[in-house]
Amino acid sequence: MIWLMRMVRWVRRPPSRQYRNMVAIVLVVCAVLFAVERWVGWPDWATAERFRGLPQVAR
Template sequence: MNVTWLMRMAKWARRPPSMLHVKIAAVAVLAVIVIVVVDKLGYWPDWAKLNPRGLRNWKP
């Protein structure tokens, strides 16, 4: 493990994030999970999907 990551973990142990930051992160993770589940179930609209074939030969 890098020394930078150890220092960052020590900083977080001394001063953990506020409950507001934890709630914001939890809502963001929950939103991503909901979007992935809706897409896997087939309810995500076609206009919101990315067409990877169309971007392969894209030139500005």
């Protein structure tokens, strides 16, 4: 129901051209990053190391 109310608000008062351009640019950047990651692969330098916690101390 909330999404329907938001759509009605957008129909009555559409967003500005600058806002639409910003949203389009963000979507294009996300699509480009997805395509690069999909076809080229994710670089090793951008992969976070898995944190396994503090080492256990032998008693």
